[in-house]
Amino acid sequence: MAKTKPRSRKTALAARPKPGARRTSARPPLAGVRVIDLTRVLAGPFCAMSLGDMGAEVIKIEDPRGGDDVRTFPPLVDGWSSYFLGLNRNKKSVALDLKHPDGKAIFFRLLEGADVVLENLRVGTVAKLGIDYAHARGRQPRIVYCSVSGFGQDGPYRDRAALDLVVQAESGMISITGEPGGSGVRAGVSIADITAGMYAAFGIVGTSEQQRRGIEILKKERLRIQGLVGRAVVLKYTPKLRFVRDDSVERGNRVLQILEELERTLPSS
Numbered sequence: 001m002a003k004t005k006p007r008s009r010k011t012a013l014a015a016r017p018k019p020g021a022r023r024t025s026a027r028p029p030l031a032g033v034r035v036i037d038l039t040r041v042l043a044g045p046f047c048a049m050s051l052g053d054m055g056a057e058v059i060k061i062e063d064p065r066g067g068d069d070v071r072t073f074p075p076l077v078d079g080w081s082s083y084f085l086g087l088n089r090n091k092k093s094v095a096l097d098l099k100h101p102d103g104k105a106i107f108f109r110l111l112e113g114a115d116v117v118l119e120n121l122r123v124g125t126v127a128k129l130g131i132d133y134a135h136a137r138g139r140q141p142r143i144v145y146c147s148v149s150g151f152g153q154d155g156p157y158r159d160r161a162a163l164d165l166v167v168q169a170e171s172g173m174i175s176i177t178g179e180p181g182g183s184g185v186r187a188g189v190s191i192a193d194i195t196a197g198m199y200a201a202f203g204i205v206g207t208s209e210q211q212r213r214g215i216e217i218l219k220k221e222r223l224r225i226q227g228l229v230g231r232a233v234v235l236k237y238t239p240k241l242r243f244v245r246d247d248s249v250e251r252g253n254r255v256l257q258i259l260e261e262l263e264r265t266l267p268s269s
Contacts, residue, residue, distance in 0.1 A: 027055065028054055028055025029054050029055055030051060030054040030055040030056040030205075031055040031056075032055075032057075033051070033055070033056040033057065033115045033116065033208065034056070034057045034059065034113055034114045034115050034116070035048060035051050035052075035056050035057065035058045035059065035114065035115065035116040035117075035118060036059055036061065036107075036110055036111065036114045036116065036117045036118070037058050037059060037060040037061065037091065037118050038061050038117065038118065038119040038120075038121065038126070038131075039060075039118055039119060039120040039121075039148065040062075040068045040069055040070070040120065040121075041068070041069055041070055041120075041193075042070070042087065042164070042190055042193040042194070042197070043120055043148050043193040043194070043196040043197045043200070044118055044119065044120035044148050044197065044200070045060075045068070045070075045087040045088055045197075046087055046193070046194055046197030046198070047118060047146075047148065047196075047197035047198070047200040047201045047204070048060065048088075048091065048118055049087055049088060049089060049090065049091070050197065050198065050201040051116070051201055051204065051205075052089065052090030052091055053089075053090060054205075056116075057092070058090060058091040058092065059091070059092045059093075059094055059110060059114075060088060060091045060092065060093050060094070061094050061095075061096050061098070061107070061110075062093065062094070062095055062096075063095070063096075063097065063098075064095040064096070064097055065097075067095065068084060068088070070083050070084045070087070071084045094106075094110075098129050098131060099129065104129070104130065104131065107131060108131075108139050111136060111139050111140050111143070112139060112140060114140060114143065115142075115143070115144060115208065115211075116143070116144045116145075116146065116204055116208070117131075117136055117143055117144070117145045117146070118146045118148070118200070118204070119146070119147055119148070120147070120148040120149065122159075122161075123147075123149055123151075123152075123153055123158045123159060124159075126147075132145075133145040133147075142211055144204055144207045144208055144211065146200055146203065146204050148196055148197065148200050149162065150162020150163075150166065150167055150196075164190040164191070164192045164193045165186055167192035167193075168186055168187060168191070168192055169184075169186075171192070173187065173191075173192075174186055
């Protein structure tokens with residue numbers, strides 16, 4: 001093997017960046033991070049795609065009996081769903097039957113080299129499959145495990161389905177969208193799903209940074225992104241002003257009036 005000639009002290013000092021100089025790198029911020037993506041439809045795939053856009057290696061695992069539901073969503077271009085392609089760029093694809101022992105064994109082999117597991121399956125599904133946080137942490141103690149759900153992992157509504165429309169209605173968002181005096185209107189964009197995915201990505205990156213700093217993540221503090229519902233993230237109520245579903249009054253999209261009402265409730269400086 002050829003020996004590398006040692007650099008002189010003068011050369012080494014010259015190679016150091018000057019104080020205050022900007023450092024640039026060709027590596028994206030999440031290069032070297034491996035994400036196992038068990039998600040489907042929108043909220044979870046949007047989160048995983050965002051991590052992939054930042055350089056993470058994302059391995060999307062799908063059921064071989066059909067895969068992600070949105071693979072068949074129109075419009076189709078040359079047999080491919082543009083909806084699916086738009087949410088699953090920068091990902092590798094693996095078909096695994098996680099109900100079969102061989103499929104589960106492959107999952108745990110992938111897990112050994114992973115940093116993040118992301119899932120948005122119906123609450124309780126990963127536990128039944130034996131790939132929940134407890135089992136994953138047993139194989140990979142420093143894993144960051146993120147569950148995206150509409151009503152949380154526990155509580156009275158945990159087993160309810162939570163489509164974007166349901167979340168917009170339960171949060172009260174529909175009651176403040178549309179014309180005053182008219183019927184409530186759902187936002188055209190699936191804002192609840194997209195926002196849930198975005199906050200999940202924020203939480204994963206934040207927790208990963210804690211791991212990098214050597215801060216132990218306690219089980220009770222592990223990452224759980226519970227989506228947006230009721231008085232959750234997007235429409236969290238402020239003192240004396242709540243956005244709630246009220247069938248007697250259709251407020252409509254009265255942004256200026258809402259801001260004026262909020263201003264009156266805030267204490268003067």
